[in-house]
Amino acid sequence: MARGELVSIIGPSGCGKSTFLRCLNFLEIPDSGTVEIAGVTITRTGGRWTRQEEDAAHRLRAHVGMVFQSFNLFPHRTVLDNVMLAPVQVKRVPADAARAEALALLDKVGLSAMAGRYPDTLSGGQQQRAAIARALAMRPDVMLYDEPTSALDPELAEEVLSVMRTLDDEGMTQLVVTHDMRFARAASDRVVFMDGGEIVEADDPDRLFVDPQDPRTRKFLRSVL
Amino acid sequence: MKGVVGLLLALVVMVFSVAGHAAPLRWASDAEANVPFVFHDPADQSRLTGYEYEIAQAIARRLGRPTQFVQNDWDGLIPGLQRGLYDMVIDGIEITPEHEQGVLFSRPYYMTTERITVRRDQQGLDTLAALHGHVVGTLKDTTAERMLQADPSIRIRSYEEETNAYTDLKNGRLDAVLLDGTIALYYGTPDPDLKLVGEPIGQVAYGVAFAQGNTALRDQVNAALDGMMRDGELHRILARWKLWTPAMAALTGDATTPDIAPDAWDHYRAATAPTTGWRARFDRYVSFLPLLLHGAVLTFAVSACAMVLAVGLGLALALMRRYGPRWLGALATLYVEIVRGTPLLIQILFIFYALPGIGLRLSPFVAGVLALGMNYAAYEAENYRAGLQSVARGQIEAAIALNMTHFQALRFVVVPQAVRMVIPVMTNDFISLLKDSSLVSVITLTELSQTYVRLSSTYYDYFGTGLLIGVAYLLLGLPFVRLARMAEARFHTGRQRRGHI
Numbered sequence A: 001m002a003r004g005e006l007v008s009i010i011g012p013s014g015c016g017k018s019t020f021l022r023c024l025n026f027l028e029i030p031d032s033g034t035v036e037i038a039g040v041t042i043t044r045t046g047g048r049w050t051r052q053e054e055d056a057a058h059r060l061r062a063h064v065g066m067v068f069q070s071f072n073l074f075p076h077r078t079v080l081d082n083v084m085l086a087p088v089q090v091k092r093v094p095a096d097a098a099r100a101e102a103l104a105l106l107d108k109v110g111l112s113a114m115a116g117r118y119p120d121t122l123s124g125g126q127q128q129r130a131a132i133a134r135a136l137a138m139r140p141d142v143m144l145y146d147e148p149t150s151a152l153d154p155e156l157a158e159e160v161l162s163v164m165r166t167l168d169d170e171g172m173t174q175l176v177v178t179h180d181m182r183f184a185r186a187a188s189d190r191v192v193f194m195d196g197g198e199i200v201e202a203d204d205p206d207r208l209f210v211d212p213q214d215p216r217t218r219k220f221l222r223s224v225l
Numbered sequence B: 001m002k003g004v005v006g007l008l009l010a011l012v013v014m015v016f017s018v019a020g021h022a023a024p025l026r027w028a029s030d031a032e033a034n035v036p037f038v039f040h041d042p043a044d045q046s047r048l049t050g051y052e053y054e055i056a057q058a059i060a061r062r063l064g065r066p067t068q069f070v071q072n073d074w075d076g077l078i079p080g081l082q083r084g085l086y087d088m089v090i091d092g093i094e095i096t097p098e099h100e101q102g103v104l105f106s107r108p109y110y111m112t113t114e115r116i117t118v119r120r121d122q123q124g125l126d127t128l129a130a131l132h133g134h135v136v137g138t139l140k141d142t143t144a145e146r147m148l149q150a151d152p153s154i155r156i157r158s159y160e161e162e163t164n165a166y167t168d169l170k171n172g173r174l175d176a177v178l179l180d181g182t183i184a185l186y187y188g189t190p191d192p193d194l195k196l197v198g199e200p201i202g203q204v205a206y207g208v209a210f211a212q213g214n215t216a217l218r219d220q221v222n223a224a225l226d227g228m229m230r231d232g233e234l235h236r237i238l239a240r241w242k243l244w245t246p247a248m249a250a251l252t253g254d255a256t257t258p259d260i261a262p263d264a265w266d267h268y269r270a271a272t273a274p275t276t277g278w279r280a281r282f283d284r285y286v287s288f289l290p291l292l293l294h295g296a297v298l299t300f301a302v303s304a305c306a307m308v309l310a311v312g313l314g315l316a317l318a319l320m321r322r323y324g325p326r327w328l329g330a331l332a333t334l335y336v337e338i339v340r341g342t343p344l345l346i347q348i349l350f351i352f353y354a355l356p357g358i359g360l361r362l363s364p365f366v367a368g369v370l371a372l373g374m375n376y377a378a379y380e381a382e383n384y385r386a387g388l389q390s391v392a393r394g395q396i397e398a399a400i401a402l403n404m405t406h407f408q409a410l411r412f413v414v415v416p417q418a419v420r421m422v423i424p425v426m427t428n429d430f431i432s433l434l435k436d437s438s439l440v441s442v443i444t445l446t447e448l449s450q451t452y453v454r455l456s457s458t459y460y461d462y463f464g465t466g467l468l469i470g471v472a473y474l475l476l477g478l479p480f481v482r483l484a485r486m487a488e489a490r491f492h493t494g495r496q497r498r499g500h501i
């Protein structure tokens, strides 16, 4: 992926999209293969996950933010605390600076009024935007999204997608697993189609949606469009 | 000059040798409900008294040593002696072949007989033979109990506290009580509902008990007792308590009958005379307050410390089981199973009396806190485990994705949520811990429930004192209930706010 790109991953249910995404920040430990993000490279050739590899993964995760389908906000902390927690505890940012940045990020995702609320008092769209702010607070180079809008009603989904478009305009690098074909086609620089645990083809959205090369892609697109 | 130095030297040696001799004589007894042996003066609960208390003081004086009294439960007296908690025990311990297996005895310092006590309206139960087929109370492990066992038709009720035996006699649960003359005199005669009947039966000798092998101290005490018998000090003490008997005259060869007023006996009777009127009752309860406060403070301190330990250790155990390596988890599971599978009382006794065997000597307070804390940790561990399990897997993943270490994820994300989940259960556990803390009375700690035993048995007032102690426990538990409510409210703010929307 190039810096500043927005890439969507599509494919039938169970084809390994989430698994692939989770391998990129080692929430899932791949058996073999190489992950390279922002200058940190980890190569696996099977065997036990070692202490050194965990340390390398820790360095790599510093560059990667992740947003989940079910938000996974920390329910025992306010929205503001959710956003501040990792910068303060992991990066040792002074609390004042972290708070200022967190408020700025919440403002950016349109949640400045919600800073003092607890997550379960927010709508789904608000929660997902708070989760994006939380990931951004660690100043990642890449954002990973695993079906960020699947749990949301269309109008709430739109709030989230518009935040992602704004980030794209600002030059954030984003990798999005999605079932939302309209978004994939309109917002992506490139679209990846996966099936059976592997990448079948990756192309410019206009080409992939209009003239897919692989029969499996064609079959999938026929079923969803 | 030389002379002066020599004099100084001699002085130093003297001071040191006096200091060396002045090591306190540590002696133990169970001063709860133990009239007339060693007990708290009903007129002034902070003062110990009793004819054996006075004998102990006289012995120490003759040995030139100050005394240090150690309170211990009756059942713990001999184990404590063997553990070296104190040098000797004086508590009406009968010199019997069985007891001689376990301890070393002094020469007898008191001889008495068994006496039958019945309710005032009862007739015809004045010999051992007449007790045939009746329900008879006594103390466990005594000569009286063995006498009763000789007739299988007698239904024996063996008590730990003599007061309970006499109370049951008054309540009609027993037909008679057979106990040592000393006890019968003090419990059976002042009570208008009871009477002593028949002739003295058999003979019992009391001795001072030492750890097996401590013949040096035994010999010194024997010499002191000898002196007390010869110069009449023992006679004076016993006469003041109205306990001088023909058997004592025979034992000491002292046939004199000096005119000694039974002032100790009179004092006891006056102090325990049934109170009449609310005013007197109220004054008596007010006089209990310092003792109650002392017991409450100890109960609170033991419970609070044990709770802190239980929470910390319990959490560690739960984390080991859920996130630790397999062998550590197995170890934690084993701990939980063992602790939950054995009685708390045994654990307390084990920690206090058995651990010194491997060189671990703990003070009663520390042992009590440790035993209670380690016991409750096992239960807390189970609570936390359930709490940890209820925290969604996505929470850890979100934390790891934010580049927290596993430890940070547990500390900031998982554990706080688990704790919130288990707080209501924890509250209940803490309140039962408060009540279970009464078990530490077996290792010499006079906490709230032990205070109840002492006060109620001194005044025969189980009802009023019981209400007082009950209120004290409730007051102690209240802060914990409130604290838990507050914590719950704090943790659940999110949920409550949703209710407003």
Ligand SMILES: Nc1ncnc2c1ncn2[C@@H]1O[C@H](COP(=O)(O)OP(=O)(O)OP(=O)(O)O)[C@@H](O)[C@H]1O
Binding pocket: A011, A012, A013, A014, A015, A016, A017, A018, A019, A020, A196, A197, A198
């Ligand atoms: N490359 C792979 N190697 C091994 N296992 C795989 C691979 N790809 C997918 N799997 C397995 O397939 C199952 C489904 O994968 P995953 O959840 O990633 O699918 P998905 O595309 O995200 O589906 P959905 O659209 O329903 O979310 C998982 O149990 C995963 O372990």
Ligand SMILES: [Mg+2]
Binding pocket: A017, A018, A019, A146, A147
């Ligand atoms: Mg998925």
